[in-house]
Every structure is written in structure tokens, then in C-alpha cells.
Amino acid sequence: MTVDITLIEEDQVTGPSGAPMTGVMPSVPRRRRRPGRFVFLRNSKAVAGLVILGFFTLIAIVGPWIAPYDPSAQSDDILQPPSWEHWMGTTHLGQDVLSQLIVGTRGVMVVGFVAGILATFIGVVVGVTAGFIGGVGDESLSALSNIFLVIPQLPLIIIIAGQLPSAGGLTVAVVIAVTGWAWGARVLRAQTLSLRKRDFVEAARANGERTWRIVMAEILPNLTAIIASGFVGTVTFAVLSLITLAFIGIGSGGDWNWGTILFWAQSQLALQRGAWWWFIPAGLCIALLGMALTLINFGIDEFVNPRLRSTGLHARTMRKRGIRPRIGFTPVVHRAPGAGAGTAASVARSTSAPLAKEDRA
């Protein structure tokens, strides 16, 4: 996931959290060295998230080959706690929980990504169109996405998937995508709206570029980070929805995924029997995957919104330097001219007003 570095230079970027940024970014003197190509990967949160995500993707690909047992095979070891034969214990039918987890990863990842890609696609089409054309078309498209935002999605997914005669994984993915695109569309519309009047778009229009080309070459590249974070958010939503559906017994179609494990654990009274190994690992896997996706999103957030980044990155550094964080000040470290190499002076600089008292380090 490489995100274009030019995004940093865009001031007034609406964060993917939908928070409108009203302030003007600090005009930090641009005497920095040429930035590396993969600045995004220097963010420790994003890297941690990507590593975990990569791990699960790997499991999803090779899962059926590395699982120690057949996940559905029954044995005589009924409801065993974790042991060397069964690392995560067994179910009421003697099935190996670890194998179920490993094999079930594929179902989760495939549905998550298929739904994420589909929903992001719909979101980009609706959002960018609405933001770009404006007028009545914009009004009706954003009303449409608001309607889909307000209607409770999970019950909607449940009644659609519950009425399908045979809801397999991909059907569920499509249903999730059809109901879950609205948030991305909303954020993208707002951002397109603010890009539409920028000078470079006006210049392209004055040059006689076709609308299609303006959208593809001028608008979309500037939306990369928001699209990426919308995609990540949708994947999280899709994974949670899929697992919830499987947990209440809809749409797993006989395939294993983490939700079906929980479904069986709940319906076979794992709680009352004290079989904690049956439902805790699956939940932790969901939490780990969800956390990885959230961390990636934080990374993108901080990448796009420097104000969040400087606070997130420097918490410890600031303490080390003896700077007390204060409201309204974003500490920026820069070398005093003429000072010897290595002696960095910390200057607290107001983000918005120059009438700042200085924090002395």
C-alpha cells in the first residue's frame, strides 16, 4: 500500500474520520531533505498493522495445507482442553479447534476483501460523481448515501441473507458490499467537493481536458489515502458482519470461518461447560485482525493529518526533552541556524496564532 507523498502538502484534508479540519496547517519552513518514497512505512502503527494483516493473508492462502487435522473430522477426544495433540483443544465432536481456526481464516479474508473492494468501488463511483457534478445529482446521490447510512445495516443484511435460499460466502460479501458503501461515499464526496475548485483542477479544465481525464488524473490520485482508509474500514466492517452472521447461523453454507466456530461454541453450551478454549481463540483472532486494520487506518490518518501525527509520534520524545504538551501548540523541532551540529533547539510553535508563549526546553 503505497500512498502518494504529495498528500502531505495538501492543506485542509478532511480526515477519514469525517472530522472537518477548519484550521490552516502550520507553515513549517520547508527545509526538509528529500522525503523517501515510503514515508508511510516509517509509521510504526501502519507497519505493525501491515505485518499482522500479512500474517493472516498468508494463513488464508496456505491454511488447508498446514492445518494439523481436518477441521470437520470427528474423533474420540471430546471437549479436551489444550494439549500437545490439540493445541487449542477440541469441540464436542472431537474436532480440532486450531484446525478450524486455520482453515476458517480463508473464508474471513476472502469475504472481507471481496466486500471491501466492491463497497469501495461503489463508494468511489457514487462519492466522486456526487462531489464532482454538484447540483441536483449531488443532492440526490448524497441523500441516497445518507439513507443507507441511517438504515441499520446489520438487520438489513440479516433479513436479506436470511431470505436467500442458499447464502454462501460470496453472496454474503455482495450483500455486505451493497449495504455498506455509504460511509466511504460520504467522505469521498466531501473531499471531492473541496478538490473541485482547486487551482490545478481549474487549470486542467481551462486546458480543455475532458471531464473523464480530470477525474481520473487530477481528482482520484489526490483521494488515494481516503480511498485506502475507506477500504480498510469497510474490510473491518465486512469481517465483523460476516462473523456476526455466521454466529447467528446465517450464510456460512457449511464452510468454516471464525464465526461458525463461535456459533457451535454458543449452541453447544461451551460457556456453561467451561470450555474457554473453544471461543476465546476465535475472538482473539477477530480482535487481532480488526486491530491490524485499525492500526493501518491510524497510520493513514496520521499520514494525511499531520496534526494527529505530530501528537502521536512525539509523546515520548517530548517527555524526554522535557517539553510539557500544551493545548494549541504543536512542538516542532528544528536546528537553530549557526548552532553546532547535533544541538537541536526545541521551540514550541503555535499552530494557529503567533502570540504564543514559548516553552523552553
Added chain:
Amino acid sequence: MRFIGRRLAFYVITLWAAVTINFFIPRLMPGDPVKALIAKNQGRISTDAMDSLYALFGLDQQVPLWQQYLDYWRTLLSGDLGVSFAYFPTPVSDLINQALPWTVGLVGVATIISFVIGTLIGTGIGWRRGTWADSLLPISTFFSAVPYFWLALIAIFVFSVTLGWFPASGSYDRSLVPGWSWEFVGSVIYYGTLPALTIVISSIAGWILGMRNMVVTVSSEDYVTVAQAKGLSERAVRTGYAARNAVLPQVSSFALSLGFIVGGTLIMEMVFSYQGIGFMLFNAVNAKDYPLMQGCFLVITIAVLVANILADFVYAALDPRTRQEG
């Protein structure tokens, strides 16, 4: 009140869209499961009930679609949601009437508690950014990534199975007669504590995070700096200047994410076998009780819309700009 008027118009459109979706779902589905169910209950369904089922599920293929649509609206507006198959022959509307107060009580109270506490904590963390308070963020990330129902499973395992502090399921002591007695109300609160606590814990992270980010953004605005330069107390600046402005997007995101939260909390009811709409929807799905499923969805949507309208009133009260004519 132009703001409220515009919002109301939007909700009317949304309601219309939800009803229309509800109208088309059974008609677009392959096969005719409802017809099979009616055939199974042949002779037991009264002609009145049969008529409303035909109108609700579009079983009468001879009638043109727009006529079906009008019939559908007429049936709905007369408060008729068909009869339930699982609880035959109780009408769906009666079942929902019994379940709705429980859901509104549990989910409503828990969501409001979670929103208020989350916003307060978020203000605190955002105000003290770059200190130890930031370390609370990863914890809230964890909770926002966990599915609600899994936390509910853990809560039941720890607090009712292992420790035995709270009952694992149900909504009141079955030996009591429902009524406004202290004993009964106490029992309802006792049974509701664990589900409510789980809802609060699992949904609070989102509010904390949203508020924290808004406070961080707002607190670098000029008016906050000016307020501080005037020598106002830290508290006054925090609540009167930073939090007051940061809470506006929070309220509007409350309205928007309500549908998502309600979806999650309905699953909670299923885990706790709490006799609300969510549990009823769960039973309806398992029993393939289509009229009840449709009715539940409709009522949930209407409840979310009403909550949205309330949130809009709060927004209008908080933000003077919405009250301006123009």
C-alpha cells in the same frame, strides 16, 4: 426552523426507502418460501390474515406491481404486519409490542450512558494529548475491533458462569409477576446490568476516539488560544470553548452511527436471550418466520429514525448556527 424541517423531510424519505426495500426484498428472492409456509398451515390461517400476507409478500402474481405496492402501504398503515408463523397465530405487531419496550430500555439507556461517558473521557484524553493519556488509545482500539457478541460471551463466562454474580440469560426473575413493584423493577435492573455493561464497554471506544480527535483539532483553534490568553481557568477553556465545539460533530456522528450500534447491540440480546427485538429477530431467522423478520426490520429502522430525530433536536439546541434563518 429550517434545519429541523429539512431533517424531517430527509427522515420521511428514509422511511419511505426502508419500506420500499422491505417491499422488494421478498419479491426479488428466488423461490416462494412464504407460499410453502402458508400451504403448511392450510386451513389454520383466517382469510383476513391470508389477505395481509398476500399483500405483504406479493404472492398474488396476477396483480400488477404498483397495485401490490399500494396494497402493501395500505396494509402497513393500518398497523397490520401479518401473522407470525413461529408463534402462530399471534399477529406480528403484538409480538413486537411486547418486545420493543425491553429493547428501548436496555439498548437506549446503555447507548446514552456509553455516549456520555465516552465523550467525557475523550475530552480528557484529547486535552492532555501527548501524555500518559494517549496510552489509553490502543486499549480502546482493541475494544472497537472486537465483535460485540464475543465480549458478551466473555462477560457471561466470567461474571455468570465462573463468578456467579449475574444471571447468564433472561430479562427478569421468572417467578415474579411483571408489574410496577419494587421487587420486579429490581429484578429487571439486576438482570439488565450485565448486558448493559457489555454494551457500554464495547461501544464506548468509538466515542472516546472520535471526541479525542475532535478536541485535538479544536484545541488549536484561535478562539481557544485567545481564551487561554485571557487567563480563563483551564476548566472553563476546556468545557466552554474546546469541548463545546468538539461535541458538535460527535452528536452528528452519534446520529449517523446509531444504525451500526443498534445492529451490534441486537446481537447482544441474542447472546443474553434478552427478550427484545434482537432476540426476536434471531428466533425469526432460525424459524424462517418471514413476516416476523420483516416486521422486526421495519420497527428497528423506525426506532433508529426516531432516535436520529432526537439527536437532531439536541444538535439544534447545541449549535446556534442551525437556528439562524437564512
